Amino acid sequence: MKTDLAEPAATELVRPARPSLLARIKHLDHIGLLTATVLLFVVLSLCAPYFMTTKNLLNVLQQSAFVGVIALAMTFVIVAGEIDISVGSAMAFASSLFGVLVTDHGWSLPLAALAVLLVGAVTGLLAGLVRVWFDVPSFIVTLALFSILRGLAQMLTDAVPVQISSAGFSQWGNGDVFGVPVPAVIMFLFLAVSWFVLTRTTFGRSVFAVGGNPDAARLSGISVGRIRALVFGLTGAAAGLAGVLQSAQLSSGDSTIGVGAEFTAISAVIIGGASLFGGRGSVVGTFLGVIFLGLLNNGMVLLDLSSYAQGVARGVIVLLAVVISTRREGVRLRTLLGFVFRRARS
Amino acid sequence: MKTDLAEPAATELVRPARPSLLARIKHLDHIGLLTATVLLFVVLSLCAPYFMTTKNLLNVLQQSAFVGVIALAMTFVIVAGEIDISVGSAMAFASSLFGVLVTDHGWSLPLAALAVLLVGAVTGLLAGLVRVWFDVPSFIVTLALFSILRGLAQMLTDAVPVQISSAGFSQWGNGDVFGVPVPAVIMFLFLAVSWFVLTRTTFGRSVFAVGGNPDAARLSGISVGRIRALVFGLTGAAAGLAGVLQSAQLSSGDSTIGVGAEFTAISAVIIGGASLFGGRGSVVGTFLGVIFLGLLNNGMVLLDLSSYAQGVARGVIVLLAVVISTRREGVRLRTLLGFVFRRARS
């Protein structure tokens, strides 16, 4: 059973105890992650000059928006027990396609944007279908796509950024609504929508069911294959959106963007408390995860850390964040430390 | 049970019918992959000039050796139901460390090599222990390590390759034994050893047991945690070895090498017929997978494919290879195609 994988310790051998009081109050989840984020926030506002300025915090929002949109969609994929590592390349592909459509073929911006989203969704859907029909793990299918889409992006643009000269367009990426950067606004909209879809619609419930136990889902009349394919369509579309936004920010279609985006997105989702084995996760958690990572990167630059040190620090802190936020009932740092010491002793 | 995940179709719902004759003879596994490799081989020797020269084929072996060593170790990790995406960075780290030890600290080559292997093994082991103690999915732990080790490598060398001037040393990477490149020889040794360990020793069986059903393993007194930690020690050491060999080939310690090695290695293992959900896999299959990928890359260059097109082609072909080699009983291309068409129609 999937969850056995998720929590080896939580199989028949150790059934979850009837919810403790702590566990009960913790039905507003993410207490662990919240603590971590707040902690980070406090530390940075103490150590990093200019961190606590509206401008800077808005910056963080804007910079997080691109990967944020992807991470939100990734939540569906991971809750369904799948994974998608093609999103970075998909972003580059979308950006390149968009550039070519607008500049070389003179499509109107909205039309091109629509087309790109559509293409993204369809690509993802196809990947999903391959995964379903041939029963190949999604890791492999999307790994293939990862390489294919990057190649296509370079073919489209010959690896030369395609200038998209339109003042209005760059507003999509750099403008703001009542001071809030447009990409951030879009991310918030996306957050609201995906929260609603995942928690309030039959589709969302089905995603959980499929991730929780595909066989049970199948026997309950949920079309497991359809759901699985659809979630990849979702990440595809999201990557498309992120690609367009990124193009807007750079006012060009660029085949080099999005490298490593898949890892950032997945980290955010897992930090957000989702289980890589499906059946557990929430868009709110993911959003927190995205913010956490955004703050982290921003803070490290503000602290003038060398790019090498940044790599090291990021790794360590992400790991800590995951450990904290995936402890079953909330934070429980005590047990955590106790754990280390006990082991250390033995 | 894990394998339910591996083959959703193979749970009670659709039980394998009584073994077909085809299935019976197929107890020499990998028939699918073998076919694919042979196919590729034939195609290339027909289309690609200079492909069928000893020199070229030896080249393929040498070029495959580095990632090959890693892939062989990765087989253990994947059979145990884990994954390690830190190997590329680990390679860079090993290479950098080696360079620094030899050139800046004047250690002797063998001593430095030993030290690097040790450090690699220990790092992997630690990652494994984190995964075990905090019950964090290995994907996340090694993702963190992926970022940490790359950073450390750059710190060590300040991202400037460290020259290792020693004629004898470059032989480790470029010399040959009776015409066979040294790295290839080492890969073959590694293949023999890991084949023996995985199929003939209690450790190997335990790896299968842990990957196939951790609870069962635990109940039978197999120390699941120990096994899990050990396999990561193995990839760590292998990455160290690959790093040293790579340094030898480049006669310098370089922090930029190994990018994407994790994906190549994992692809090779999966192409080799292992299941990402553990309990299934073989080093022989992995070796075939490595060779397959080596031939593919070599062939695409010989065919003067543009580097963009190569990306696309690689993705597509890897996917095909996986589909073919993971079909439960051998190749069964007919069913495969039938599948597509049926779906297409409906």
Add this chain to the structure above:
Amino acid sequence: GSNKKDGDYVIGVTTLFSSPIINEYTRGMQEAVQGTGVTLKINTSDSDVSKEASLIDTYITQHVDAILVDPISANGSVPAIRRAVNAGITVLCYDTCIEDSARQQLIKGYLTSDQEGLGRTAGEAAAKYITEKLGGHAKIGILSCDASYAICGQRQKGFESALAPGSYDIVAKQEGYVVDKAKPLASDMLTAHPELNLIFGQNEGSAIGAALTVKSDQRAGVHVFGIDITTVIADLMLQPDPALLFTAGQDAGKLGADAVRATVAVLNGTPPVKETQLIAAVPYSADHPETLRAYIDERK
């Protein structure tokens, strides 16, 4: 194999990775062999030394007449090149090259943009700007690629050499040479250092990233000096009161063409040129829109 008749040479080319500048190189090469019977095999080594090695080995097995290599690592690329030379293949460098001793021994010619010169050209423009507009002192931020590519270090060296000592402080430095990574870095850098009033972008991606940020963050006080010219960069400089004031362009097309010609020449028996042949930087300034327009039009 210079016993061949002129015209039917096969030249294997390795490129660092896929970028506009590198495309300019290859474009120049392709144009140079137009009409001549020379064929080019162009492959990218994706900034991966081992992939480069395997590329060169493959060229060796293909019995190419010459290899035109853009080596990734001063030391790391040597062994493969040595194998090629031992196989009787003529090897020339372009853009970057291997460390000197080995180079003297193995390489039949090295053409590159004057990397330090690029930096110096940008530096001189910056120096002028500092004295005229900033009252003689600048607080400089660097968006670098030198942690990953040695030539970027040379550019930095050249840039600083052109600035009057004491006329500047480098207050921040971040590694970011791919535009989508460079932009947020520039943004955070500006936040962390409000006093910052000049950014030096060591390559195309960093220059663009910096320029875009200055615009989007409305930091009118800050201006960008960069290296490399592309249509995107030109376009940025043509905008009203541009953030990117000056860039030292490589004449990448010319470099590519000359590199191929030099290779063919060596194959035809003209003695190899041992010393580095530098292709001068081409200054592009926002004050001279016509040159920028010309650049863009050439590529329409």
Add this chain to the structure above:
Amino acid sequence: MPTSMSASSAPGTLPAISVRGASKAYGSLQALRDVDLEVAPGEVRALLGLNGAGKSTLVKMLSGVVVPDAGVIRVAGAETVFRSPHHAMGCGVATVHQELSLVPGLSVADNVFLGRWPTRPGSVVDRRALQDAAKQVLERVHCSVAPATRTGKLSIGQQQLVEIARAVGRESRVLILDEPTSSLSAQEADDLIALVKRLAATGVAVIYISHRMDEIHCVADSATVLRDGQLVGTVAMAETTSRALFGMMTGHRQLEPGEAPARPVDSPVVLKVRGLRSDALRGISFDLREGELLGVAGVLGSGRTSLLEALAGARPSTGAVTVNGVSAERRTVGRMRRHGVGLAPENRRTHGLAMSLPIRSNILMGCLPLVSRAGVVSSGSGGRLLRQTMERLRVHWRLNDPPSTLSGGNQQRVVLGRWLANGATVLLLDEPTRGVDIRGKREIYDLLLELSASGVSTIFATSEFEELYRLATRSLVLRHGELVGDVDLRDTGEEQLMMLAMGEEGLSLPTRTGTDNED
């Protein structure tokens, strides 16, 4: 077999295993409180209790899986503290746990000796020795499977035998079996019981957990009863009756089992099946009437599960199926659900429930269309539906807890609830009371009878005759996927049924897979 050989009464002999004052709490829940147990060599001790009484917890203590909060364990008189399951086995206590613990990817031989493979120097597995040893052990448990077979290919029953072979292979002084027969056909169960008796005769002390009274009576010398984690008492089987035991387990005397309802003859046909075929079914035809409770009997691998799955659309099949007059074409679970047909699968844990999701979701996942408009779930109607369903099931669950916090019986009811909530009119139940205690069973029986009274028709596959006769007056009998009987149970005895189910082959186990070598 003579209960006199029960050593429990014989004074002087050291108990093979004994535990004093065993207590264990899981968080707030006291799963076990101050329990004493003492089993003599050669004695078969039944451990009885309702779901959640603490049987498995006690077993896990004796097998080193859980560490007791308090309590002293003695093996052959020597006080021991089990550090791990491995250690417990080392001390001669072998256990077959309630949940199967085999590695599907490894060969049967590997599984029989899991973790203690015979080795040559350098911890190299001695494969010949392994094969031979495995062969012997398998013969001892009358398991016909070849040692080289890949375990994943075996049926549940055969896997259960492999598990037992593993325990037996340890030559241990104490053998603990936690509901070993819950997934076995009647035939296999009998074989197992014979085996247990043989082992006991050789002086092995056996602790035997089961919810099947008939079994207990023929295998056990004595019985220890737990209730709510506490020891109720230990009695020699010779001196007690089922009803007394029921009483001890439940804390009050049981009512007489009711009579199965007469088969409705005149009521309309709701399900008409004609020539149903699948990989495992060879042309099955029958009618099901409204409110009817129809049993399906057969030995392991006879096709019961296949039949139910085919009807539920969960496995591809050909043939005509008509539900309430509407013919069901291109059957999928989704379509059959719309026809009002629902399946409660054989294996709750792996196919029935998502343990990571709350009970709420586990029920609603079967009736999302009902509680949603335009794809949007209305929490209002969802809540109402859940409340109604819980009323029909007569339960009060904390809907946000995972089903793993429920007893076996209640878990089964979650699955039933899914289909009731969905307004299903035809229920297909595969082994509905597997692993469910007598009280849970009775409750489920009552529920089913009630449902049938309210017009819901049910087809249930079972391996327990008791259950068959208790619920149904009519039963289909399958053999090798063929319908060999459609009998009226009121004039068909168990023996006849057995003969029908097994045909000429008599008592030989059906092998369902060729033994293809994987090494």
